[in-house]
Amino acid sequence: MSVSQQKHFPVSWEELHRTAKALAWRLIGIGEWKGIIAITRGGLVPAAIIARELDIRLIDTVCMASYSDDHRPGEINLLKGVGGDGDGWLIIDDLVDTGRTAKYVREMLPKAHFATIYAKPAGRPLVDTFITEVSQDTWIYFPWDIEPQFVQPIAKMKRS
Numbered sequence: 001m002s003v004s005q006q007k008h009f010p011v012s013w014e015e016l017h018r019t020a021k022a023l024a025w026r027l028i029g030i031g032e033w034k035g036i037i038a039i040t041r042g043g044l045v046p047a048a049i050i051a052r053e054l055d056i057r058l059i060d061t062v063c064m065a066s067y068s069d070d071h072r073p074g075e076i077n078l079l080k081g082v083g084g085d086g087d088g089w090l091i092i093d094d095l096v097d098t099g100r101t102a103k104y105v106r107e108m109l110p111k112a113h114f115a116t117i118y119a120k121p122a123g124r125p126l127v128d129t130f131i132t133e134v135s136q137d138t139w140i141y142f143p144w145d146i147e148p149q150f151v152q153p154i155a156k157m158k159r160s
């Protein structure tokens, strides 16, 4: 799907904070964690919020990249992994889309609990816990991807 065909879902810092806290509430009811594994880069800010809420100070990273700037998934590029099978660890990412990243990480760390803030339908079966579902044709813009800018009034946009 091209960028222009996608719906846009911009997320503010406040909304991200609120939804990450909702995820923390869900996770605290599930169990105790040895620590958090954040999937870079998108999982870093959600992991920081959840670590604060769950009083977790041990945080590791799996560093990977797959999407290009035009929103197309490319080769999964693993820059740094972690040892072990993930037993007792909580994996945090910002979202699952196709589920490819989650599948890759789950194969590396099969015993970890995988949680995201957002999930699209294709990735949903690969997440243990998430908060908000968005449609597959939606692109989520995180606060670090965007900044406020002027937009034309609706009436003016309709005329042009």
Ligand SMILES: O=P(O)(O)OC[C@H]1O[C@H](OP(=O)(O)OP(=O)(O)O)[C@H](O)[C@@H]1O
Binding pocket: 039, 040, 041, 042, 043, 064, 065, 066, 067, 068, 073, 093, 094, 095, 096, 097, 098, 099, 100, 101, 102, 123
């Ligand atoms: O379910 P998938 O189709 O695999 O997509 C989800 C992944 O895509 C994004 O990461 P990306 O690789 O773009 O890098 P980033 O975290 O640095 O933004 C997002 O943060 C997830 O990790």
Ligand SMILES: Nc1nc2[nH]cnc2c(=O)[nH]1
Binding pocket: 067, 095, 096, 097, 098, 138, 139, 140, 141, 142, 145
């Ligand atoms: N920011 C962002 N990254 C993604 N990676 C895969 N899907 C998405 C998305 O909807 N938004």
Ligand SMILES: [Mg+2]
Binding pocket: 039, 040, 041, 042, 043, 064, 093
């Ligand atoms: Mg990512």
